[in-house]
Amino acid sequence: MSVDSPDKVIDRSAKLVFSFFLSSAGLWLLTAALLAYVAAAKLTDPFFLSTYEFLTYGKIKVAQANAFVYGWGGNAIFAVSIWILARLSQAEVRGSVFIVFAGVIWNLAITFGLLGIMDGHMSGHEMLEMPTEVWPAMLISYLIITFLVLVIHRSRQVRETIAPQWFILAALLWFPALFLIAWNGLEINPARGTLQTVLSMWYGQSLVWLWLTPVALGAAYYLIPAILGRTIDKYYLAIFGFWCIAALAPWSVVHHLEGGPVPMWIPAIGTVMSIAMVFPIAVASTNFHATAFMDIGKVWDSLPLRFVIFGTLSYTVSSYIGVVFSLPAVAKITQFTIINEFHFNQRVYGFFSMIIFGAVYFALPRITGKEIPKAAKSFHFWTSTLGVLMLLLAYLIGGLTHGVLAGQPSLPWASSVIQSIQPYFLITKFAFIILAFSQFVFVVNVWRVIFPNPFAFFAADDKEASA
Amino acid sequence: MNNLAKFTIGIFLTLGMAWLAFVVGARSQFGDLVPTSEVLEDDGSVPVDAELFPTSLSGMAKQGAEEYAALGCVTCHTQQVRRVEAGFDVERGWGKRPSAPRDYVLQEHVLLGNSRIGPDLANVGLREHSDNWLHQHLFEPQSIFPSSLCPPSPFLYQQIDEPVKSDIEIVSNENADGNRFVRPTVRASRLVSYLQELKQDYELPEVSFVEVEEDVIEEEVVSTDISVVSTGAPKWLQDQIDTGKEIYMKAAPGGGMCFTCHQQNGQGLAGQFPPLAGSDWVLGDKERLIKISMYGLMGEIEVNGVKYNNVMAPPGIPPGSLTDEQIASVLTYIRNDWGNSASAVSAEEVATVRESLKGRAPMQMFTAAELTTPVQ
Numbered sequence: 001m002s003v004d005s006p007d008k009v010i011d012r013s014a015k016l017v018f019s020f021f022l023s024s025a026g027l028w029l030l031t032a033a034l035l036a037y038v039a040a041a042k043l044t045d046p047f048f049l050s051t052y053e054f055l056t057y058g059k060i061k062v063a064q065a066n067a068f069v070y071g072w073g074g075n076a077i078f079a080v081s082i083w084i085l086a087r088l089s090q091a092e093v094r095g096s097v098f099i100v101f102a103g104v105i106w107n108l109a110i111t112f113g114l115l116g117i118m119d120g121h122m123s124g125h126e127m128l129e130m131p132t133e134v135w136p137a138m139l140i141s142y143l144i145i146t147f148l149v150l151v152i153h154r155s156r157q158v159r160e161t162i163a164p165q166w167f168i169l170a171a172l173l174w175f176p177a178l179f180l181i182a183w184n185g186l187e188i189n190p191a192r193g194t195l196q197t198v199l200s201m202w203y204g205q206s207l208v209w210l211w212l213t214p215v216a217l218g219a220a221y222y223l224i225p226a227i228l229g230r231t232i233d234k235y236y237l238a239i240f241g242f243w244c245i246a247a248l249a250p251w252s253v254v255h256h257l258e259g260g261p262v263p264m265w266i267p268a269i270g271t272v273m274s275i276a277m278v279f280p281i282a283v284a285s286t287n288f289h290a291t292a293f294m295d296i297g298k299v300w301d302s303l304p305l306r307f308v309i310f311g312t313l314s315y316t317v318s319s320y321i322g323v324v325f326s327l328p329a330v331a332k333i334t335q336f337t338i339i340n341e342f343h344f345n346q347r348v349y350g351f352f353s354m355i356i357f358g359a360v361y362f363a364l365p366r367i368t369g370k371e372i373p374k375a376a377k378s379f380h381f382w383t384s385t386l387g388v389l390m391l392l393l394a395y396l397i398g399g400l401t402h403g404v405l406a407g408q409p410s411l412p413w414a415s416s417v418i419q420s421i422q423p424y425f426l427i428t429k430f431a432f433i434i435l436a437f438s439q440f441v442f443v444v445n446v447w448r449v450i451f452p453n454p455f456a457f458f459a460a461d462d463k464e465a466s467a
Numbered sequence: 468m469n470n471l472a473k474f475t476i477g478i479f480l481t482l483g484m485a486w487l488a489f490v491v492g493a494r495s496q497f498g499d500l501v502p503t504s505e506v507l508e509d510d511g512s513v514p515v516d517a518e519l520f521p522t523s524l525s526g527m528a529k530q531g532a533e534e535y536a537a538l539g540c541v542t543c544h545t546q547q548v549r550r551v552e553a554g555f556d557v558e559r560g561w562g563k564r565p566s567a568p569r570d571y572v573l574q575e576h577v578l579l580g581n582s583r584i585g586p587d588l589a590n591v592g593l594r595e596h597s598d599n600w601l602h603q604h605l606f607e608p609q610s611i612f613p614s615s616l617c618p619p620s621p622f623l624y625q626q627i628d629e630p631v632k633s634d635i636e637i638v639s640n641e642n643a644d645g646n647r648f649v650r651p652t653v654r655a656s657r658l659v660s661y662l663q664e665l666k667q668d669y670e671l672p673e674v675s676f677v678e679v680e681e682d683v684i685e686e687e688v689v690s691t692d693i694s695v696v697s698t699g700a701p702k703w704l705q706d707q708i709d710t711g712k713e714i715y716m717k718a719a720p721g722g723g724m725c726f727t728c729h730q731q732n733g734q735g736l737a738g739q740f741p742p743l744a745g746s747d748w749v750l751g752d753k754e755r756l757i758k759i760s761m762y763g764l765m766g767e768i769e770v771n772g773v774k775y776n777n778v779m780a781p782p783g784i785p786p787g788s789l790t791d792e793q794i795a796s797v798l799t800y801i802r803n804d805w806g807n808s809a810s811a812v813s814a815e816e817v818a819t820v821r822e823s824l825k826g827r828a829p830m831q832m833f834t835a836a837e838l839t840t841p842v843q
Contacts, residue, residue, distance in 0.1 A: 058539020
């Protein structure tokens with residue numbers, strides 16, 4: 001056997017876990033897409049599948065969010081962070097079998113959790129709706145995986161750490177802490193009254209800010225310089241940005257309780273901290289975009305990077321919009337409207353998923369040695385862009401309409417306020433169809449590389465593509 | 468940053484501070500709230516024999532809360548009335564006062580929610596819906612609000628072919644085959660009893676009822692309707708139309724509550740309540756209209772060639788209490804909105820008709836047949 005470069009050896013050691021998590025993530029992505037379509041279709045026609053209790057809107061909507069965040073998000077986080085940390089540590093992935101074993105438990109736990117939700121065992125806590133029976137399995141499998149990832153990091157060749165490592169490690173470590181705090185405060189040692197809501201809201205929003213967001217930011221900090229072959233512009237700001245997110249994000253998320261039955265200081269602190277979030281947003285934005293715009297032609301030519309820059313732009317825009325919507329005068333109109341959907345989808349589709357797509361398209365050919373056809377990636381990029389923009393615009397404009405009309409007490413609710421936002425639900429339904437199609441293409445792209453020979457049919461296709 | 472242990476301590480410290488505030492701090496501040504009386508003694512103690520609020524849910528309602536959580540109702544319904552400066556909730560009539568943390572201390576599932584595709588339900592028990600209305604709404608919300616997006620829950624009901632008295636009739640406006648009858652399962656009954664018990668109809672020492680200035684709302688009603696304002700009618704007519712609209716939209720003594728059936732847009736509800744916009748009855752003979760406005764109408768009526776069969780109680784609160792001026796105004800209004808344009812009705816005309824019906828027993832509703840046969 002010839003001598004391989006160290007990167008090749010590392011990539012080979014990561015192949016099993018990366019392929020496992022990525023292919024499961026793909027399946028969850030499709031599950032979530034299907035559920036998202038059903039939920040959106042139910043908002044345009046309430047009688048759609050209405051006779052099946054397990055498909056009622058409240059359950060489907062919740063199952064979709066959980067499948068997306070824990071199924072797609074969780075598996076994608078594992079895949080991407082293991083590979084990036086192994087590469088940065090210049091250390092091989094060890095204990096792949098244990099990681100895959102824990103991954104199987106994680107996926108089984110979520111599967112049972114979603115079935116539990118549909119069977120009527122929803123807990124009613126935001127982003128913790130899965131029945132409590134599966135929580136231990138989730139936590140234990142997560143801790144096993146994280147432990148083995150930390151082992152990779154500990155065996156690194158270079159002691160100095162850089163931005164992608166901070167963000168990804170922090171995210172990996174924050175999740176179990178958040179989960180334990182929520183578990184303790186909601187189930188083991190349950191708080192009474194609206195304390196429950198404060199905690200579950202804090203957990204649910206922090207999950208996005210402290211788990212999904214840092215992993216995507218870390219991946220962007222890794223991919224942009226790696227693909228462009230230049231260092232991050234004003235890199236010295238990154239450490240400030242990181243600690244700002246660490247210090248401010250856990251406080252900022254509670255501004256959604258504005259005006260509600262909780263002590264006023266809670267949403268007030270949330271609002272102040274949300275405004276302070278402009279600093280870390282500006283830092284990340286400067287780092288990414290100043291670097292990318294030095295060589296914008298190259299960004300456009302490299303599909304992985306195009307995905308990443310779409311994600312970072314989306315992060316910047318959505319975060320600034322988030323700051324504006326946290327101001328009490330604006331929140332008075334937008335609170336409780338479908339603007340919430342705008343925020344959630346902007347985060348998970350427009351930002352997190354796009355960066356993960358970029359990372360996957362960058363990593364997969366290096367790990368498997370097989371290239372994905374450019375046309376397929378390009379098709380995925382354009383359908384995603386179209387779907388995401390359609391979805392977000394519909395939720396944004398629909399949300400503002402919703403808020404303005406709801407604020408006029410003389411307008412009847414169902415026949416006026418809700419009827420006026422129905423057209424927007426129709427647009428989101430089509431957007432979800434486009435996104436489902438786009439994600440199907442992504443999963444086919446990925447699976448064809450990971451499992452090149454499931455059928456002779458696919459093998460023949462591969463030869464054509466490489467020819 | 469390079470030492471994993473120090474790094475871990477650092478990121479947990481930042482998280483820990485927020486945890487200290489929102490979990491530990493909040494718990495020590497209001498984690499031990501208990502029910503209390505509406506008004507405290509001067510020294511801050513609870514009066515000896517005062518009734519304590521909030522009260523705990525009944526057993527049936529507690530089970531209903533489980534159903535509410537399991538069906539994911541919280542996805543679209545909040546259960547919180549925001550403070551007056553933070554939202555329109557009180558103005559919209561969703562509660563008599565903002566919700567307070569104490570309201571929730573006895574609830575096992577606190578389902579505040581954060582999305583309102585449906586209306587807020589913190590005070591749904593105060594809206595005086597009958598159990599049957601709620602059942603009909605759960606079974607098929609669209610049979611009550613055609614444009615509702617609320618998912619029907621037929622799986623909570625048994626459809627009945629041969630109904631007994633206790634079964635619930637679903638008056639459908641789409642289903643031409645006639646109405647259906649359903650029997651609630653025990654789960655549906657639990658849900659309904661939960662909804663009926665959701666009410667914050669007491670004051671607490673920390674929060675009292677909000678006085679809603681009615682005038683403000685009525686002003687808004689008028690000002691949001693551009694079609695009325697822009698007709699350029701003479702002032703006396705405009706005044707009469709404006710007053711009429713107020714009566715049409717008002718669901719309180721002095722009002723006619725007409726919009727509840729004929730809708731704000733005058734379109735009625737297909738199959739149930741005839742439209743007023745473009746109606747041959749509304750634009751036709753005034754005397755018939757005046758009679759209906761005094762005594763109500765029952766039985767079959769054909770409007771614009773479509774047959775309706777329902778009961779219209781004499782308008783007004785209490786029924787039949789509208790004065791001659793009020794009837795004149797509201798009739799003038801319905802003859803001059805939504806594209807209608809017909810002569811005004813004066814109080815004198817109403818008085819003449821009232822005189823001619825002197826002998827008629829109060830509340831004795833007219834039938835369409837009686838009105839269309841020429842009176843001798």
